[in-house]
Amino acid sequence: MSQQQSVPALQLSGLVKQFGSTPAVAGIDLTVPAGSFYGLVGPNGAGKTTTLSMATGLLRPDAGGAWVHGIDVWRDPVAAKRVIGNLSDGNRLFDRLTGEQLITYTAMMFGLPRADIAPRVSDLLDLMDLRPAAGTVVADYSAGMTKKVALACALVHAPRLLVLDEPFESVDPVSAANIEDVLRSYTASGGSVIVSSHSMDLVQRMCDHVAVIAAGRVLAAGTVEEVRAGRSLQDRFVELVGGRHTSEGPQWLRQS
Amino acid sequence: MVATVLKLRYRALFNTLARRPWQLVGFIFGVLWGFGILVSVVAGIVSLSLFGSLEASAGVSIIAGSALVLGWIVGPIVVAGMDTSIDARRLAPFPFTRRQTMLALAGTGATGIPGIVTTLVALTSVILWARWPLAALAGLAAALVGVGICVVASRLVAELSGGVGGNRRWRELIGTVVLVVAMLAGPIITGVLSLLDGGDGSLGERLGAAAAVLPWTPLGAAWGVAPALAAGDGLIALARAAIALASLSVLWWGWSRAVGGATASPPRPSSRQVAAGRLGLFGVMPTGGVGATWARSLSAWLRDPRYLRQLLVVPIFPILFAFVSGVDGFLFAASPVLVAFVLAIAGYSDVSYDGSAYATVLATGVRGRDDRLGRLLGSACVGIPLVVVLSVVTSVAGGDAARLPLVLGAALGVLLTGYGVAAVTSAMIITPVAAPGDSPFKSVPGQTFVGGLLVFVVWAVIAVLSVPVLILATTGMVQGVGSWGWATLATGLVVGGGVAALGVVIGGRTFDRSGPELLERIRALPS
Numbered sequence: 001m002s003q004q005q006s007v008p009a010l011q012l013s014g015l016v017k018q019f020g021s022t023p024a025v026a027g028i029d030l031t032v033p034a035g036s037f038y039g040l041v042g043p044n045g046a047g048k049t050t051t052l053s054m055a056t057g058l059l060r061p062d063a064g065g066a067w068v069h070g071i072d073v074w075r076d077p078v079a080a081k082r083v084i085g086n087l088s089d090g091n092r093l094f095d096r097l098t099g100e101q102l103i104t105y106t107a108m109m110f111g112l113p114r115a116d117i118a119p120r121v122s123d124l125l126d127l128m129d130l131r132p133a134a135g136t137v138v139a140d141y142s143a144g145m146t147k148k149v150a151l152a153c154a155l156v157h158a159p160r161l162l163v164l165d166e167p168f169e170s171v172d173p174v175s176a177a178n179i180e181d182v183l184r185s186y187t188a189s190g191g192s193v194i195v196s197s198h199s200m201d202l203v204q205r206m207c208d209h210v211a212v213i214a215a216g217r218v219l220a221a222g223t224v225e226e227v228r229a230g231r232s233l234q235d236r237f238v239e240l241v242g243g244r245h246t247s248e249g250p251q252w253l254r255q256s
Numbered sequence: 257m258v259a260t261v262l263k264l265r266y267r268a269l270f271n272t273l274a275r276r277p278w279q280l281v282g283f284i285f286g287v288l289w290g291f292g293i294l295v296s297v298v299a300g301i302v303s304l305s306l307f308g309s310l311e312a313s314a315g316v317s318i319i320a321g322s323a324l325v326l327g328w329i330v331g332p333i334v335v336a337g338m339d340t341s342i343d344a345r346r347l348a349p350f351p352f353t354r355r356q357t358m359l360a361l362a363g364t365g366a367t368g369i370p371g372i373v374t375t376l377v378a379l380t381s382v383i384l385w386a387r388w389p390l391a392a393l394a395g396l397a398a399a400l401v402g403v404g405i406c407v408v409a410s411r412l413v414a415e416l417s418g419g420v421g422g423n424r425r426w427r428e429l430i431g432t433v434v435l436v437v438a439m440l441a442g443p444i445i446t447g448v449l450s451l452l453d454g455g456d457g458s459l460g461e462r463l464g465a466a467a468a469v470l471p472w473t474p475l476g477a478a479w480g481v482a483p484a485l486a487a488g489d490g491l492i493a494l495a496r497a498a499i500a501l502a503s504l505s506v507l508w509w510g511w512s513r514a515v516g517g518a519t520a521s522p523p524r525p526s527s528r529q530v531a532a533g534r535l536g537l538f539g540v541m542p543t544g545g546v547g548a549t550w551a552r553s554l555s556a557w558l559r560d561p562r563y564l565r566q567l568l569v570v571p572i573f574p575i576l577f578a579f580v581s582g583v584d585g586f587l588f589a590a591s592p593v594l595v596a597f598v599l600a601i602a603g604y605s606d607v608s609y610d611g612s613a614y615a616t617v618l619a620t621g622v623r624g625r626d627d628r629l630g631r632l633l634g635s636a637c638v639g640i641p642l643v644v645v646l647s648v649v650t651s652v653a654g655g656d657a658a659r660l661p662l663v664l665g666a667a668l669g670v671l672l673t674g675y676g677v678a679a680v681t682s683a684m685i686i687t688p689v690a691a692p693g694d695s696p697f698k699s700v701p702g703q704t705f706v707g708g709l710l711v712f713v714v715w716a717v718i719a720v721l722s723v724p725v726l727i728l729a730t731t732g733m734v735q736g737v738g739s740w741g742w743a744t745l746a747t748g749l750v751v752g753g754g755v756a757a758l759g760v761v762i763g764g765r766t767f768d769r770s771g772p773e774l775l776e777r778i779r780a781l782p783s
Contacts, residue, residue: 056619057618057619057621057772058615058618058619058772058775059772059775059776060772060773060776077621077771078621078623079621080621081619081620081621082621084619086619088615088616088619090612091612091613091614091615091616091779092611092612092613092615092692093613093616094552094610094613094616094692095613095692096555096556096559096560096692097538097552097555098534100534100535101535101536101538104535104538104539105538105548105551105552106548106616106620107543108538108541108543108544108545108547108548108551109545109548109549109617109620109622110620111543111544111545112543113543114542114543117543135534139692153616
């Protein structure tokens with residue numbers, strides 16, 4: 001058991017990715033312990049999405065590697081992807097399918113037995129409050145509903161590691177709270193989550209670990225308590241990343 | 257204000273060109289092409305004005321002018337794709353009146369390459385009337401009205417096919433109907449003309465008849481003013497000018513309504529709803545990578561307009577050939593093979609049609625072999641029945657049912673071979689295609705000269721691999737079907753099936769290696 005625990009859910013080492021002449025990720029090392037709820041925060045363009053894409057086998061790194069529960073993502077992508085549930089940001093879904101069809105399709109892609117699929121899809125529709133929209137084409141969903149159906153697809157094969165890129169963006173507060181509960185009980189039962197977010201409150205509340213990245217590098221990583229060092233995560237983030245202005249805005253914008 | 261929008265449009269164009277050298281090459285070809293047309297048209301006009309009779313000048317002016325207007329209406333939909341970089345919806349947030357918006361849009365239409373070429377051609381056409389100063393003067397004004405009709409009509413069509421109130425299904429329906437009509441336009445016009453003159457008029461007579469009718473329609477009215485004046489018919493000229501101006505006003509009014517609709521009600525969900533639990537093909541296919549991909553691919557073939565558009569060749573080829581050379585001609589008999597050829601290549605860059613949703617395929621870690629096989633089965637479920645039915649129908653209609661095995665063997669051989677080749681190429685080639693849900697007729701940024709040539713390379717590979725079955729089929733055609741028919745059928749199935757199987761294996765290996773790179777290339781496409 002202790003041997004099992006010591007293998008991290010996700011291990012990134014020396015990840016580098018360059019787009020043209022701009023380095024997007026400039027050497028990232030990260031360890032997500034099994035069973036942890038790991039937050040990844042950083043300003044726009046910090047390299048969060050690029051990092052998570054390389055961790056899940058969607059984007060080949062220029063250098064470095066990624067291991068999921070000890071499986072090398074880039075040596076054995078098929079085995080690695082079986083244990084990853086991935087919600088990627090900025091990619092479309094097959095949105096000509098209905099929500100129910102899309103989740104069923106994803107379950108089939110993972111080769112779940114036919115008998116398991118329908119009950120799982122039904123559970124996920126309830127969980128995401130998507131039951132009334134089950135028969136609606138995903139293209140006609142709102143942004144928040146699209147996010148939720150994508151999350152359902154990431155969960156359907158009961159992965160050991162969930163990689164969620166901006167999962168709560170445009171999701172309504174009630175659904176977000178429901179999803180939060182599920183993710184909590186998922187990690188409590190031994191699953192691991194790494195989630196990127198712009199909401200410091202959410203990360204401070206939900207996560208037990210956090211990494212702050214900016215300009216493709218890790219600025220700080222560890223448990224949330226360690227990183228925030230007695231202050232709010234928001235303040236600590238601003239201090240690490242910099243760039244906060246204290247101006248009142250330009251004169252012409254002031255209404256009186 | 258209008259000037260600002262025009263500047264914006266050129267700034268956007270130059271930014272795109274600066275970033276993408278191959279598109280710059282395409283753009284330069286476009287400019288040269290436009291310039292070449294301009295020079296040859298002006299040369300034609302000058303020589304006609306020097307040596308031609310008034311009737312000839314009038315005929316050319318009216319028919320060419322009408323064709324120009326028709327081209328502006330149909331061309332953007334069918335050939336070039338619509339330039340939607342600036343449309344009413346994008347200008348909606350700015351404090352423009354509807355009239356300002358429309359002037360800005362008409363301005364961008366008139367100042368693109370086609371707009372500039374059209375304007376110059378229309379203005380130089382006045383040279384035709386150099387011998388009649390009054391006609392030339394009126395012709396100048398009429399030409400400007402004609403260009404206005406071109407621009408406004410094409411904007412109206414663009415707005416309409418962009419969706420009345422932005423309804424997605426409506427938009428898709430209109431686009432498909434327009435395409436069918438446009439592709440069948442040749443046969444339809446031939447049919448109408450032969451009805452008019454009882455089918456025995458020469459081409460010249462038919463054109464003469466058209467030149468007499470067209471000036472009284474919105475298409476030709478503007479171009480018929482100067483010829484009437486030159487011939488001394490002031491009243492006729494006045495009537496035609498009135499028709500032209502009325503057409504322009506009606507088009508402007510219709511466009512104004514459409515723009516109002518587009519800006520006031522942005523695209524809203526069409527709420528296509530099926531009962532929960534209706535899984536369609538996803539409830540039928542076996543679970544696993546093959547079954548899931550198969551179900552998704554087949555759903556796309558049955559519903560996605562971008563795929564349906566490729567199926568239009570199925571009826572169009574035989575109908576076209578029946579018109580051209582009759583149902584007992586060789587082309588009609590061979591049309592199933594040509595259809596198979598076109599259908600086979602439809603999937604040559606199939607992954608492109610996934611768009612960035614391909615990321616969800618990649619994230620599941622599906623094996624390349626399974627993905628290839630699923631896609632192949634999806635297209636085969638549509639392609640094979642269509643080709644079989646078409647072979648039976650054309651053989652029976654051609655009055656020679658005995659040639660069925662021959663035709664079937666050649667068509668299926670080509671189709672299966674093509675599927676095999678596409679299974680490999682679609683793991684290698686990404687082309688810019690219309691995004692899911694977009695009109696399949698929208699112009700796609702990033703299409704390059706070299707990329708377009710790849711289709712022909714793929715076609716050549718299919719043709720070479722199909723040589724055995726095509727030789728058998730041709731021999732059978734020449735020497736009389738006899739036992740050649742069954743030999744062709746057997747060869748087609750065996751060789752085609754073999755190539756398809758090999759394609760799945762090789763394509764699968766390629767896909768396993770290149771999967772992430774395909775996504776990177778899809779995401780690098782301009783959207």
